[in-house]
Amino acid sequence: MAGAGGDMQWCLSQAKGSLDDDVTEADIISTLEFNHTGELLATGDKGGRIVIFQQEIENKRQPQYRSEYNVYSTFQSHEPEFDYLKSLEIEEKINKIRWIPQKNAAHFLLSTNDKTIKLWKISERDKRPEGYNLKEEDGRYRDPSTVTSLRVPVFRPMDLMVEASPRKVFANAHTYHINSVSVNSDNETYLSADDLRINLWHLEITDRSFNIVDIKPANMEELTEVITAAEFHPHQCNTFVYSSSKGTIRMCDMRASALCDKHSKMFEEPEDPSNRSFFSEIISSISDVKFSHSGRYMMTRDYLSVKIWDLNMESKPVETYQVHEYLRSKLCSLYENDCIFDKFECCWNGNDSMVMTGSYNNFFRMFDRDHRWDVTLEASRENSKPFQVIKPRKVCAGGKRKKDEISVDSLDFNKKILHTAWHPQDSIIVVATTNNLYIFQDKMN
Amino acid sequence: AFPRLNPEKAEEAKLKARYPNLGHKPGGSDLLRKRLQKGQKYFDSGDYNMAKAKIKNKQLPTAAPEKTEITGDHIPTPQDLPQRKPSLVASKLAG
Numbered sequence: 001m002a003g004a005g006g007d008m009q010w011c012l013s014q015a016k017g018s019l020d021d022d023v024t025e026a027d028i029i030s031t032l033e034f035n036h037t038g039e040l041l042a043t044g045d046k047g048g049r050i051v052i053f054q055q056e057i058e059n060k061r062q063p064q065y066r067s068e069y070n071v072y073s074t075f076q077s078h079e080p081e082f083d084y085l086k087s088l089e090i091e092e093k094i095n096k097i098r099w100i101p102q103k104n105a106a107h108f109l110l111s112t113n114d115k116t117i118k119l120w121k122i123s124e125r126d127k128r129p130e131g132y133n134l135k136e137e138d139g140r141y142r143d144p145s146t147v148t149s150l151r152v153p154v155f156r157p158m159d160l161m162v163e164a165s166p167r168k169v170f171a172n173a174h175t176y177h178i179n180s181v182s183v184n185s186d187n188e189t190y191l192s193a194d195d196l197r198i199n200l201w202h203l204e205i206t207d208r209s210f211n212i213v214d215i216k217p218a219n220m221e222e223l224t225e226v227i228t229a230a231e232f233h234p235h236q237c238n239t240f241v242y243s244s245s246k247g248t249i250r251m252c253d254m255r256a257s258a259l260c261d262k263h264s265k266m267f268e269e270p271e272d273p274s275n276r277s278f279f280s281e282i283i284s285s286i287s288d289v290k291f292s293h294s295g296r297y298m299m300t301r302d303y304l305s306v307k308i309w310d311l312n313m314e315s316k317p318v319e320t321y322q323v324h325e326y327l328r329s330k331l332c333s334l335y336e337n338d339c340i341f342d343k344f345e346c347c348w349n350g351n352d353s354m355v356m357t358g359s360y361n362n363f364f365r366m367f368d369r370d371h372r373w374d375v376t377l378e379a380s381r382e383n384s385k386p387f388q389v390i391k392p393r394k395v396c397a398g399g400k401r402k403k404d405e406i407s408v409d410s411l412d413f414n415k416k417i418l419h420t421a422w423h424p425q426d427s428i429i430v431v432a433t434t435n436n437l438y439i440f441q442d443k444m445n
Numbered sequence: 446a447f448p449r450l451n452p453e454k455a456e457e458a459k460l461k462a463r464y465p466n467l468g469h470k471p472g473g474s475d476l477l478r479k480r481l482q483k484g485q486k487y488f489d490s491g492d493y494n495m496a497k498a499k500i501k502n503k504q505l506p507t508a509a510p511e512k513t514e515i516t517g518d519h520i521p522t523p524q525d526l527p528q529r530k531p532s533l534v535a536s537k538l539a540g
Binding site for chain 2: 016017018024026027029043045047049051071074087176177195196220223224225226245275277278279280282328329330331332335336435436437
């Protein structure tokens with residue numbers, strides 16, 4: 001992996017999706033996830049569809065090779081449903097995709113909408129049997145009386161066909177809306193979390209799941225916080241964390257008890273009560289939580305910042321990065337247009353030295369933890385020729401705007417980058433705008 | 446600290462000026478419950494008739510201009526049925 005963030009030169013490798021200014025709602029990208037090797041990239045959208053891209057590397061032996069992600073498989077994962085009892089529609093929007101570590105030639109992933117999780121198998125077929133005695137090549141049956149000699153059918157190569165089939169459906173376990181799915185390091189179980197409860201499943205068993213966290217109060221009038229995200233520790237199969245709308249992260253140990261309502265650790269940054277405002281709790285709501293690959297740290301994303309926590313220190317984060325602090329003086333309008341409730345995700349690079357998250361105006365931010373360096377980049381097709389290094393962007397918070405800077409009031413709040421992903425090994429990043437996918441590669445590889 | 450020195454407090458003052466009836470518990474119950482209920486509520490003849498019976502001669506609370514909001518006692522009426530969902534086609538990312 002390349003060195004310091006400051007040395008990186010990102011070039012737009014590919015841009016995918018419609019160029020239409022008018023966005024079809026179904027095309028809105030709702031989730032993005034690399035598999036464990038980075039060879040496959042899965043996207044989910046509001047229309048319930050999944051598109052999987054596969055990495056193809058040209059000129060592997062050359063120092064400056066180019067990677068391309070091409071469509072590998074696309075299928076309809078979830079369909080719109082109707083809850084007749086509550087007269088509510090169940091959206092087909094894919095909230096999360098998580099890959100299962102690969103055990104054989106086929107690939108497996110979990111995809112979820114608000115209510116139902118599905119296990120999908122994606123397999124390749126590149127040969128087919130030919131030379132049957134009783135069947136013609138097109139499948140029609142031969143009259144047995146015309147068969148004069150016997151032959152042994154053999155497998156012959158065919159054009160690659162990638163098939164996606166639903167293997168398991170995990171339904172009816174969530175009253176509220178599922179926000180997270182996380183596969184355990186034991187490769188046998190996974191958790192699913194909604195606003196108030198977290199359930200533990202076995203990947204092979206669909207007719208039951210164990211409730212491991214329940215924060216629903218007896219009286220809903222007493223509701224003060226909801227679960228916003230949950231994730232299993234990457235190595236410790238007994239440990240998971242869940243974040244809340246009040247800015248706290250609770251770590252639970254499944255060995256302690258069957259119901260993990262009592263946390264083993266609670267991570268919360270103390271707040272100066274004199275600074276408290278109407279917006280404080282809303283902007284402290286954590287929209288994403290991700291363990292580092294090493295398992296020593298976790299990262300949280302709240303409305304204005306990204307925080308890195310050392311799992312051994314609950315009292316405060318070890319690092320805080322401001323994503324777009326200039327928005328603090330715009331909170332009133334951001335509350336009125338609901339942007340203050342936008343759920344941004346965040347991600348680590350392969351060796352945990354850098355983190356990335358999205359912002360508005362199709363900007364996204366990268367932070368180099370080792371060198372205390374950060375950059376703002378833009379996902380745009382303009383001025384992006386192959387091998388052209390994209391220029392950093394700068395937002396002018398107030399006062400005199402320099403040339404090339406953009407003022408806060410000119411930012412387009414409809415252009416949000418909520419989902420980003422970093423290749424687990426290579427210097428390749430993927431950024432999702434509303435309905436387009438941008439793949440950037442570091443020129444220096 | 447004076448509101449103008451703290452941008453967040455200044456924004457709060459702005460919001461309270463625009464919406465004087467805004468509740469004092471912003472992250473509290475109402476906001477969270479609205480969040481838990483997200484989703485298009487459809488016309489339910491059972492709810493509709495029960496609500497009509499309860500209110501008798503009074504007018505049913507009508508839909509807010511923003512039809513996806515579920516506000517208080519709002520019962521969806523036949524008038525605010527949402528548009529039919531478009532048919533399922535292939536993703537443009539794969540195109």
